[in-house]
Amino acid sequence: MQDWLFRRGRRERVIDWLGLDSKIDSTVAETWAKFCDFWDAGTSFFARFRLRGWRRLLNEAASEGLTLGMGGFVVMYALAIPAFHEFNEGKFLTGQYAVKFLDQNGNEIGKRGILHNDAVPLDEIPDSLIKATLATEDRRFFEHWGIDVFGTLRALVTNLQASDVVQGGSSITQQVAKNLFLSSERSLQRKIKEAFLALLLESRFSKREILKLYFDRAYMGGGAFGAEAASQFYFGKSVRQINLAESAMLAGLFKAPTKYAPHVNLPASRARTNVVLNNLVEAGFYTAGQVHWARVHPAKIVENRNPSSPDWFLDWAFEEVQRIAAGKGQYVLTARTTVDLNIQKATDEALASALRKYRGNRVTSGAIVVLETDGAVRALTGGPDYGESQFNRATHARRQPGSSFKIYVYATALENGYTPTTMVRDASRACGRWHPQNYGGSHGGGGRMPLWMALAKSLNTVAAELSFAVGRDKVIDMTKRLGISGIRKTCSMSLGDYGISPLEHAGGAATYANGGRLAKPYAILDLVSSKGDLVYSRDRDEPEAPQVVSRKVAEGINWMMNKVVTSGTGGPANLPFTNVAGKTGTSTGPKDVWFIGFTGKYVGAIWLGNDDNRPMASGTTGGHFAAPVFGSVMSVIHTDMNIPTIPGLEPHPVQVAEQQRIAALRPEGEAAPTAQRNSSSLMSDKTRDALRKVAQALRKAGGIAEPTTPSSTGSTPDGPQPNVPPGRRADSVAPQNEPRRTTLGVAQPPLDGTSPRAVP
Structure with a gap:
């Protein structure tokens, strides 16, 4: 019988499986042979570079160093990205708003916004202030690239020896980065950002520009930002006119403005000033004889600010002002606030x-x-x-x-x-x-x-x-x-x-x-x-x-x-x-x-x-x-005992007594305020009767005549009960083993201390 594969003219249409298999095998074999030849040639070529002895050790060290360096670069770049996101030249200004704040009674309590003054060029800032600042904050400012490694190590050793933080390790550039872009929160993440931003600032600005930013943006107490604003606040004159003693006092404020502010703690401020004068001598900027006059003639301050300024509140209120005033086209504003200075002090x-x-x-x-x-x-x-x-x-x-x-x-x-x-x-x-x-x-x-x-x-x-x-x-x-x-x-x-x-x-x-x-x-x-x-x-x-x-x-x-x-x-x-x-x-x-x-x-x-x-x-x-x-x-x-009642609770006995005292002082025939009438109606007869005695004692102590009031009824031996309709016993409102409810509908535990029943 003739196979159908060999029918007329159809043989050429059949797949030649044996030929295809042979082709694949030969191709794979040839490819493998070529790869082996290529590998052998490459091995022979690189064999001439084979190192031995000290050359090999040096090569291995260089290779490992390159690998570690590349890994370190990747890590450093990953850490730098969050810092670069914080960089915003729009933050170079404290803000475009200038706001004067008042308390709810109209008394001025502080200012925020453009409190600094950039009108003084660096060339006109006294040499004494510049040297005092560098001697105290960053002596190697003009030598490092934003991070003073040697200064940080020196501060670390000094702090370890003193078992306390007596020297800071941040350079002036790092402090500028913190003042401009970061918060003052103490955290490792913030320090990392600060370091990268310092390097970025050094690459974008000259040393003189960074020093000018430091003098213009640093907080120096009293709500003042910058040396000029601080000089006006503490001494009542421009920074151009200050002497060595005043320069040393201002330079001492950079570390902790409130702690060393002269209007807050004058002895601490003067002690800090002496430290700055010592730093000037140690740094070689002045001789001991040159700073002696400043020691015996300390700076005199002008008292022009309320020391109880609610700074925390004002910072947040300034944020609220910017939110409210956005888009209104007004930037010089006076804000009346909700703050109570007595409560703030408390x-x-x-x-x-x-x-x-x-x-x-x-x-x-x-x-x-x-x-x-x-x-x-x-x-x-x-x-x-x-x-x-x-x-x-x-x-x-x-x-x-x-x-x-x-x-x-x-x-x-x-x-x-x-x-x-x-x-x-x-x-x-x-x-x-x-x-x-x-x-x-x-x-x-x-x-x-x-x-x-x-x-x-x-x-x-x-x-x-x-x-x-x-x-x-x-x-x-x-x-x-x-x-x-x-x-x-x-x-x-x-x-x-x-x-x-x-x-x-x-x-x-x-x-x-x-x-x-x-x-x-x-x-x-x-x-x-x-x-x-x-x-x-x-x-x-x-x-x-x-x-x-x-x-x-x-x-x-x-x-x-x-x-x-x-x-x-x-x-x-x-x-x-x-x-x-x-x-x-x-x-x-x-x-x-x-x-x-x-x-x-x-x-x-x-x-x-x-x-x-x-x-x-x-x-x-x-x-x-x-x-x-x-x-x-x-x-x-709480200076006034006429305190409103918390929704869901009965009035406190002291509040009821206070309301009765106020009612006794009110002229006859004048109606009580609605809130007072409502809260009084929530009281049980027994509570009202007990508190009447408290009110009588208060009136006797204040020499107030006893008012005529109806006697109370409906008290029970178990304590306060809800108001009940006339003709019904108070103890018939709820059995002793059931949860009680106030007139506001909130369940209370049973009077006998047993567990209340489950409520579906």
Whole structure:
């Protein structure tokens, strides 16, 4: 039978598989042979370069050095990129705005913006000031390329010998880079950026230009930037006219302006001046005889500034002015602000006192913010020493809030069907490999308790489980509504694992204190141009605050936060004269401790920690360290006992007594304010009867006649009860084994101490 492959004329169309296989084999063999020949030829060629003995060692060292050098170049370039991103020649000016700030009563409290004066050329700056600055800050300024390696090593050795920081290692160029482009935050990342920017400045500008920038941009205390502005501020004359003693005083301010400012600490300033004069002699710029006159005739200052200038607040207020005035075409402005200098002084002193007290616990930094419940910032302390570091920790430091973040998690739970008395378990599911632990290391005992008690005890397990149950996206939405940005969805977000600034945190809590209306922090009340035109008015230009959280939810979280203070971790923040609601917070380490809380009038945020993120001593917590600071601040700033009632709570007895005292002073027939009538109607008969006795004692002490008031009825032996309709017994409102409720509808624990029933 004839094969179909060999049918007519079709054989040439069949693939010759044997021929194809032979072709592939021969091609591969030929290619391999050619490669082997090429390899042998190359090996033979390079064999003539084979090194032996010391030449080979030298070649190996050079090869390794080239490899390491290339790797080092790649690493250095990677580190330099963030620094180059910071380089912006537009920052060479402090700003185009010149702003005079007033307090809420119209008194001048400071200036910001173009406070320096560039009109003095370097040739007209006295030789004594230039030499004093170089001798003290950077003797090798004209010899190095931006980084003084030998000077840094010398300073390191000197500091080690003295066991203290007595000399700085930064060159003048590095200080210019920091002043122009970076913050004063102490961190390795900032030092790396500073070094690269110094090299960049040296490549772009001459030494004389860099020195002129240093004299024009360095902060020298008193709100003055630059040598000319400082000379006008301290001596009342141009820098052209200063003598050697005055030059030495100004040169001594570059290191720590507030610490050595003569109007703040004159003895320290003069001691620093003597150090500068010694440096002039050691550097060979002057002889001992030439500086003797300056020693015996120290510089005299002109007192022209309020030493209590709220610098931290003004820095932030200046940022707010630039934001508000953008696009309005006005640059010389007068701003009336919300600051209260008495409260500002109290927060400054409270932070300084706390840092002295907690020094043994390795606490070196902190921040305090105080605002009213509508968001008006009354005080802002951004760090321990403005002269040493102008980095504003209250507004720009984003630190982990720890458990203080739980107020947003629990408020989200209240929005999603939970109530303060809902029973929850001390346990939580795992999230990936992460499993929440309570303070002390346990994963929860599984016990049941009401929601308010879990917050009061600050149980991590319950907070984590709530975030999983209601949805972490909803918690993030809650923070965004309150004006808090940057929170990310993580397993441990309910425990405050992401950074938040004290000012943002205070604003978030203020919204709850404001009954759920947004309380975004603000500093500016009015802006007036140099011609007297009203550029901005908060009352005129800002819309009414929106209701971002329902009042019921705000009342519920406020009641629970009050339990944190009265029955939980925030006990040291409690006040004897008014109600307090708040929450403690402690981050892992511990690296941050917090207390965020409020009365009916003021909201406060307290943060303590370290700028370099070093852990504090073991056992440092927000309840033991930050809460007492809150209590001390609030005790000082509440000068009027007529304090509004926190939404969700009953009026405090002292506030009721104060309202009755005011009512007694009011002329007969004049109606009481609506807010007072409403708050008085919330009181039970027994509370009203007890507080009437307090008011009587206050009136007797003040010599006020006793008013005629009706007798109280309806008191019960168990304490304050809600108002009840006429004809009904007060104790018939709720059985003793049921959760009580205030007239605002917020559940309270039963009077006999038993656990309330679960709320569906």
